[in-house]
Amino acid sequence: MLINPAWAQAPGAQPLGGGIESLLLIVLMFVVLYFLMIRPQMKRAKEHKQLIEALQKGDEVIAAGGLLGRISKLGENYVTLEVAEHVEVQVQRPAVQLVLPKGTIKNIQ
Numbered sequence: 001m002l003i004n005p006a007w008a009q010a011p012g013a014q015p016l017g018g019g020i021e022s023l024l025l026i027v028l029m030f031v032v033l034y035f036l037m038i039r040p041q042m043k044r045a046k047e048h049k050q051l052i053e054a055l056q057k058g059d060e061v062i063a064a065g066g067l068l069g070r071i072s073k074l075g076e077n078y079v080t081l082e083v084a085e086h087v088e089v090q091v092q093r094p095a096v097q098l099v100l101p102k103g104t105i106k107n108i109q
Contacts (some may be wrong), residue, residue, distance in 0.1 A: 050079045052093050055079065064095040070105055 055061070059071045061081065069081030072088060080090050 019074065041065045048094075051099060052096060055093070055096060055099070060100040060102065062098040062100065063091045064097060067091065080101075 053072060055071060057071050057074055061071060061080060062068055069083040071079055072082045073080035077093060078090050079093055079096060080088050082088050
């Protein structure tokens with residue numbers, strides 16, 4: 001016929017790859033994943049938490065969505081931002097993304 005018969009492997013052949021090498025490869029992949037993805041994300045979350053806890057009345061901040069304002073009231077879970085003269089917006093504390101240097105906002109009195 002046109003197809004040769006397939007013969008089984010010889011009984012004394014060694015299997016490809018050992019158990020310890022594959023285990024070390026998996027462990028190495030998790031270590032790389034931890035240092036490249038998980039650890040930096042935890043560091044950013046810790047820094048953001050410290051930023052949220054350090055907010056004070058009068059701080060100039062940028063909130064989620066690019067909303068720029070000065071903190072006029074602080075609550076347990078919410079921050080009131082003055083975005084223009086006599087215009088206040090209430091946002092959640094975690095929505096504050098960045099604290100700006102004093103004097104950045106000039107048009108709000």
